[in-house]
Each structure stands twice: as structure tokens, then as C-alpha cells.
Amino acid sequence: MTTIPLFHVLVLSSLLFAIGxxxxxxxxxxLFILMSLEVMLNAVGVAFIGAGSAWQQADGQxxxxxxxxxxxxxxxxxxxxxxxxxxxxxxLDIDLLNEMRG
Amino acid sequence: MLLASLPFYPxxxxxxxxxxxxxxxxxxxxxxSVGAMALTALVSGLLVFELSNSSSHFISVDLWHWFxxxxxxxxxxxxxxxxxxGLSAVMISVVSGVGFLIHLFAAAYMKDDANFSRxxxxxxxxxxxxxxxxxxxxLVLLYLGWxxxxxxxxxxxxxxxxxxxxxxxxxxxxxxxxIGDTSMAIGLFWLFSSFGELNITAVSELIRGVGSSEIGxxxxxxxxxxxxxxxxxxxxxxxxxxxxxxxxxxxxxxxxTPVSALIHAATMVTAGVYLIARMxxxxxxxxxxxxxxxxxxxxxxxxxxxxxLAQTDIKxxxxxxxxxQIGYMMLAxxxxxxxxxxxxxxxxxxFKALLFLTAGAVILALHxxxxxxxxxxxxxxxPFESALFVVGLICLxxxxxxxxxxxxxxxxAELWLSTTAGPALWWCxxxxxLLTSIxxxxxxxxxxLGNERFTEKLHIEKASLMRSALLILALLSxxxxxxxxxxxxxxxxxxxxxxxxxxxxxxxxxxAIATPFVGILFSWFxxxxxxVDSNLEDGVKTNLTASEHRFAIFCRNGxxxxxxxxxxxxxxxxxxxxxxxxxxxxxxxxxxxxxxGLWHDVMTMIQNGNLRWYLAAFGLAIMTLIxxxxx
Numbered sequence: 001m002t003t004i005p006l007f008h009v010l011v012l013s014s015l016l017f018a019i020g021x022x023x024x025x026x027x028x029x030x031l032f033i034l035m036s037l038e039v040m041l042n043a044v045g046v047a048f049i050g051a052g053s054a055w056q057q058a059d060g061q062x063x064x065x066x067x068x069x070x071x072x073x074x075x076x077x078x079x080x081x082x083x084x085x086x087x088x089x090x091x092l093d094i095d096l097l098n099e100m101r102g
Numbered sequence: 103m104l105l106a107s108l109p110f111y112p113x114x115x116x117x118x119x120x121x122x123x124x125x126x127x128x129x130x131x132x133x134x135s136v137g138a139m140a141l142t143a144l145v146s147g148l149l150v151f152e153l154s155n156s157s158s159h160f161i162s163v164d165l166w167h168w169f170x171x172x173x174x175x176x177x178x179x180x181x182x183x184x185x186x187x188g189l190s191a192v193m194i195s196v197v198s199g200v201g202f203l204i205h206l207f208a209a210a211y212m213k214d215d216a217n218f219s220r221x222x223x224x225x226x227x228x229x230x231x232x233x234x235x236x237x238x239x240x241l242v243l244l245y246l247g248w249x250x251x252x253x254x255x256x257x258x259x260x261x262x263x264x265x266x267x268x269x270x271x272x273x274x275x276x277x278x279x280x281i282g283d284t285s286m287a288i289g290l291f292w293l294f295s296s297f298g299e300l301n302i303t304a305v306s307e308l309i310r311g312v313g314s315s316e317i318g319x320x321x322x323x324x325x326x327x328x329x330x331x332x333x334x335x336x337x338x339x340x341x342x343x344x345x346x347x348x349x350x351x352x353x354x355x356x357x358x359t360p361v362s363a364l365i366h367a368a369t370m371v372t373a374g375v376y377l378i379a380r381m382x383x384x385x386x387x388x389x390x391x392x393x394x395x396x397x398x399x400x401x402x403x404x405x406x407x408x409x410x411l412a413q414t415d416i417k418x419x420x421x422x423x424x425x426x427q428i429g430y431m432m433l434a435x436x437x438x439x440x441x442x443x444x445x446x447x448x449x450x451x452x453f454k455a456l457l458f459l460t461a462g463a464v465i466l467a468l469h470x471x472x473x474x475x476x477x478x479x480x481x482x483x484x485p486f487e488s489a490l491f492v493v494g495l496i497c498l499x500x501x502x503x504x505x506x507x508x509x510x511x512x513x514x515a516e517l518w519l520s521t522t523a524g525p526a527l528w529w530c531x532x533x534x535x536l537l538t539s540i541x542x543x544x545x546x547x548x549x550x551l552g553n554e555r556f557t558e559k560l561h562i563e564k565a566s567l568m569r570s571a572l573l574i575l576a577l578l579s580x581x582x583x584x585x586x587x588x589x590x591x592x593x594x595x596x597x598x599x600x601x602x603x604x605x606x607x608x609x610x611x612x613x614a615i616a617t618p619f620v621g622i623l624f625s626w627f628x629x630x631x632x633x634v635d636s637n638l639e640d641g642v643k644t645n646l647t648a649s650e651h652r653f654a655i656f657c658r659n660g661x662x663x664x665x666x667x668x669x670x671x672x673x674x675x676x677x678x679x680x681x682x683x684x685x686x687x688x689x690x691x692x693x694x695x696x697x698x699g700l701w702h703d704v705m706t707m708i709q710n711g712n713l714r715w716y717l718a719a720f721g722l723a724i725m726t727l728i729x730x731x732x733x
Contacts, residue, residue: 021721
């Protein structure tokens with residue numbers, strides 16, 4: 001089995017992170033924003049796994065499990081908020097939530 | 103000790119009235135203010151009595167040390183101390199005596215005003231300032247009183263401050279007199295820097311001592327004296343409403359009538375006359391300036407007489423007549439007839455206060471109608487007031503036997519032979535007397551004779567306070583001329599009277615006495631339509647109107663001085679102010695405001711509440727940070 005060089009892993013992770021970030025910024029639908037957020041979290045996870053295997057340490061995998069748990073919790077809360085939002089605004093457009101402008 | 107306390111009676115009353123303002127009832131407020139004035143008048147009387155019985159010709163009292171001034175030559179102590187001699191005795195009697203009577207009148211006149219106690223408080227403050235002015239033993243304290251009366255005049259002209267005209271008049275009076283005050287202040291600085299002394303007696307003695315000695319003044323010193331006298335004259339001209347600073351006085355009539363009587367006729371406007379009389383030692387050694395004083399007085403008295411002829415407002419006629427009478431006083435001072443000038447000041451205070459207060463009573467009866475073309479026939483309707491007005495007018499015209507006669511004749515008699523006046527000024531005075539009698543008759547005919555040109559029912563006030571004040575003033579006006587003033591101790595003569603080689607023509611006195619009668623005779627025929635009741639003649643009610651001739655309008659507007667100053671000074675100044683609107687300092691201030699506004703806009707723009715926007719900014723910032731740290 002050939003080892004994948006760390007550089008490639010990091011490039012993949014950065015690309016995923018960028019795609020996720022652009023998704024968060026560009027999307028108006030809150031559901032897609034949440035999904036893009038997941039992509040970003042997983043991009044970070046990939047970076048941790050890559051780094052863990054490169055240095056042969058378990059910390060990377062521990063960190064990934066932590067991120068997974070966090071993501072699960074976040075999605076639970078996020079979806080709950082989404083339902084409330086749908087009920088209140090009859091829409092998932094994030095730009096409707098701008099009442100705290102200066 | 104009595105002397106020291108004199109200005110404090112009205113001061114205490116002023117403080118009480120200001121502190122408790124509207125909590126005082128009319129009865130209490132007038133009791134306090136008029137009571138304080140009665141006390142002041144009483145004490146003044148005692149002081150004058152004391153002065154006339156004492157062996158020395160002055161009383162002085164030191165209150166406290168104020169501050170010290172030093173120049174290269176020596177130190178001068180400026181103390182708060184009072185000095186009472188013949189001249190200031192005349193002044194305090196006039197200020198407190200006439201002041202008391204006017205307070206008495208004002209208490210009744212202003213009874214229904216909402217701000218009655220504020221009014222009386224200002225009147226009291228005015229008396230305080232005026233007493234300080236006339237009692238001051240040094241010029242700095244005198245200046246304090248001088249500014250104090252100016253302030254009170256401002257406050258009282260603008261007393262009914264809800265009306266714009268009054269406020270504008272107050273501002274005008276303040277600014278115009280301020281020009282004179284500035285000139286006077288410079289005069290005082292000059293006096294101190296060249297003679298190192300501000301005490302009036304000390305200055306006078308110093309100047310007399312050097313002036314009468316063999317050596318005399320050096321060239322530098324005589325130039326100094328010339329300029330000091332000229333600058334002091336500037337101050338006097340401002341306060342006494344003489345040419346070129348006379349324009350404020352007619353407008354000052356916007357104030358309540360007792361104010362016009364007290365400040366703008368009887369007392370404050372004579373402060374300039376007092377100043378020149380007080381500083382006569384300086385003026386004696388500047389004969390050119392004395393000559394200017396005389397000419398200024400003469401021209402003012404003629405111009406004011408002309409202007410009075412064309413007025414339609416009863417108070418403005420009296421205002422112009424005040425100006426012209428002060429012109430007489432100035433003329434007397436300029437001619438070196440010091441005592442005559444001060445004597446006229448006193449008698450004028452009596453009869454002008456009487457005229458103004460009676461005019462006030464008439465105006466009150468006619469529901470604040472001041473236009474004499476809307477009066478007429480008041481002799482039958484208001485016999486008491488009319489009789490008193492006639493008394494005032496015959497004093498003003500100087501008919502023989504009245505107080506005005508004694509003082510005005512005293513002035514005119516000294517003019518012909520005076521070194522600083524002369525026949526030309528004598529003729530001016532005579533023509534002035536003629537004008538005086540003509541405008542007095544015109545006023546009397548229009549307001550009190552002829553047909554009634556008003557429609558409302560008269561509001562007849564029978565307040566005994568008013569009537570008693572008027573009656574006392576009338577008696578003073580009639581018999582005030584019998585008071586003999588002996589001011590020879592006060593006024594200094596350069597040298598003993600030389601034998602007069604040129605005798606004055608014998609017809610002088612005859613003409614002087616006959617002039618008012620000529621004026622009356624002239625107006626009797628000339629103003630026939632004013633005097634005759636046209637209702638009876640043809641049954642048609644003709645309405646009199648003021649002449650619309652261009653010259654009449656020109657005179658009515660004060661001979662164009664207002665518009666002249668408007669073009670000459672006010673317009674250019676406003677233009678300059680407009681041009682200078684965007685000056686450097688303003689721009690700096692405004693740019694700060696602009697900058698802050700800009701940041702405000704930027705900040706509100708960023709805080710748009712848009713989550714995605716925040717996130718983008720966040721990402722951009724992180725990227726910039728990383729980029730910067732890598733580079």
C-alpha cells in the first residue's frame with residue numbers, strides 16, 4: 001500500500017474547506033448552509049486524519065471522533081432551529097434573519 | 103457711615119426681589135423696592151444736609167481695597183471708596199429723589215405686569231449702579247457704575263422681550279453705547295499710563311498743579327491730555343446720546359414708560375454730562391476739546407429739535423427733546439459754564455421725568471396708544487394729566503419763572519463771552535430754544551387740543567401713588583429753579599476772571615427770554631388745524647395725518663443717521679461676516695464633524711444584520727491575516 005503524501009491530503013482538505021465556505025457564504029437556503037457547514041467540518045476532519053497518519057499518532061483520530069460528535073450535536077440543534085424558522089417565516093432564506101442590523 | 107451704606111439699600115432690595123421673584127405679592131414687592139428707594143432718598147437728603155453743614159467741602163469714605171495697579175512711575179491703589187462733594191451731592195439727590203418718585207409711579211403703572219418684581223429689581227439695580235457711578239472716587243469704580251447703568255438700560259429696554267422690536271432696540275442701545283464705553287476705557291488706560299493715577303481728586307490736582315505752574319505741560323503731556331479728553335468725550339457722547347452716537351435713544355423708548363423717564367431722560371443719559379463735569383480739570387487744559395464739546399452739543403440740540411418736530415409718537419418726541427436738552431448741557435460744559443450745565447441737568451431731570459410719567463399716564467389711559475395723531479382733545483378728558491403736562495412743557499420751553507428758565511438762561515448767558523464758545527454757538531442755542539418751543543406746542547396741540555381722534559373709552563386710572571408722584575415732580579419742576587446750587591468749590595478756574603474788555607450787547611437777554619414766546623406765537627398760527635376742533639366748524643370729522651413731505655419723513659427717521667450707519671457700518675460688516683463664514687477654524691471644526699459622520703455611516707452600513715455578509719467579512723479578514731503573516 002502506498003502512502004499518500006501529507007501534502008495531497010492537505011490540498012484535498014483545503015479544497016473541501018473552501019468549497020464548504022463558499023457554500024456557506026453563497027447559499028441563501030439555511031438547509032444548504034448547514035450542509036456546507038458539514039462539508040467544512042469534514043474538511044477539517046480529513047486534515048486531522050492525514051496529519052495523524054503522517055506522524056503515526058492516535059491524536060488525529062481522537063480529534064476526528066470529537067468533531068463527528070460535535071457535528072452531530074450541531075446538526076441536531078441546527079435542524080431544530082430550521083423547523084422553528086420554517087414555522088415562523090414560511091421560508092428558509094437566511095437573509096430574512098437580519099433584524100439585528102445597526 | 104451713612105455715605106457708605108447709600109448704594110446698599112437698593113442693592114438689598116434688588117437681591118430680595120430677584121431671589122423671591124414671583125413668590126412676592128404686588129404689595130410686598132412694591133413695598134420692598136419703593137421702601138428701599140424712600141430710604142435712599144432720605145439718606146441722600148441727610149447727606150446733602152450734612153455736607154452743607156460741614157466745614158470741608160467734601161465727605162469721603164473708604165469701604166475696602168479693591169486692587170492695585172502699577173506702572174513704571176508709581177503704584178495706584180484702586181479702592182472701593184465714595185466721595186461726596188457738591189457735584190455728586192446734586193447727582194445723588196436727583197438720582198435718589200427723582201428715582202424714588204419714579205419708583206412710586208412705576209409701582210402703580212406696572213401693577214398688572216406678570217414680571218412686576220423683575221421689573222422693580224432691575225430698577226433698583228439701576229439705582230445702585232448710578233449711585234456707584236456718581237459717588238466713585240476713582241475712575242475704575244466710576245467705570246463699574248457706568249457699565250452697570252448700561253446693563254440695566256439694556257435689561258429694561260428689552261423688558262418686554264417677547265416682542266422683537268424691543269429686543270432689537272435693547273441690542274442697539276447696548277452696542278452703540280458700547281462704542282462710547284470702549285473709547286472711554288482707552289481714555290482711562292491712557293490717563294493711567296501717562297499720569298499714573300486714577301483717583302479723580304488726585305488726577306485733578308496733579309493736572310491743575312502742573313498746568314497752573316510756571317513750567318506748564320511738556321508738549322508730550324499736552325498731547326496726552328488732548329487725547330484723553332477726546333476719548334473721555336467719546337464715552338460721554340455714547341452714554342448721553344449725542345451726535346454721532348445718538349441713534350439708540352429714540353429706539354430705547356420701546357421700554358416701559360417709567361424706564362424711559364428714569365433712565366433715558368432723567369438720570370442715566372446725563373451720566374456723560376456728569377463725567378465731563380467731574381473730569382473738568384482735564385478738559386480745561388484741552389481747550390480744543392472743550393470747543394468740540396460745545397459744537398457737538400449745539401449740533402445735537404439743533405438736529406434733535408428738528409427731528410422732534412416731525413415725530414408722531416409721543417415718547418419719541420420726548421426722546422428727541424431729551425437729546426436736545428442734553429445738547430444744551432454739553433454746550434454749557436463746552437463753554438466752561440460748568441455749574442449752569444449741572445443746574446440744567448437737575449432741572450431737566452425734574453421736568454423730563456414729569457413729562458414722561460404724564461405721557462405714560464396718558465398712554466395708559468388710551469390703552470397703549472402712543473401716536474399723537476390718534477389723540478387730541480385730552481385736555482377736557484384728562485384734566486389732571488393735561489395740567490401736569492403743561493407744567494412740564496412750560497419748563498421745557500423755559501418760560502420765565504419755571505425751573506427750566508433759570509437753568510437754560512444761565513447757560514445761554516455764559517455762551518456769548520466764553521472763550522471756547524462764542525456768538526455762533528449762542529445763536530445755535532437761541533434757535534434750539536425756538537425749536538423747543540415749537541415742537542412742544544405742536545405736541546400739546548396735537549395731543550391735548552383739537553378734536554378727539556380716538557374711539558375707545560378712556561381707561562382712567564386714579565391711583566393715588568401715581569398722582570402723588572406726578573404732583574411732587576410738578577412742584578419740583580416749577581420751583582426747582584429756586585434751589586441755589588453753589589458749585590464754586592467743585593469747579594476750578596484756570597485763572598482769575600480777567601476784566602472783560604468786550605461787553606456783550608445789551609439785547610442778548612431780551613432775545614433769549616423772548617424766543618420761547620416767539621415760538622409759541624408762531625405755532626399758534628402755524629399749527630392752527632391741530633389746535634382747532636374741526637368737528638365744530640364744519641361738522642365733518644377730518645382725520646389729521648402726519649406730513650408726508652419728504653423732508654418730514656427724513657426728519658421723522660432721525661435725519662437719516664440710521665440708514666447712514668446701516669450703509670456705512672452694518673452692511674459692510676455683515677458682508678465681511680458672510681465672506682468669512684468659511685474661514686479656516688470653521689472648516690477645521692466642520693471637517694471633524696464630517697469625519698465622525700462618515701464613520702457613522704460606514705459603521706451602520708457594516709452592521710446590516712446579514713449573517714452571510716458577516717461570514718464573508720470574517721473569511722476575508724482571516725485570509726488577509728494569513729496572507730500578511732506568510733509574507
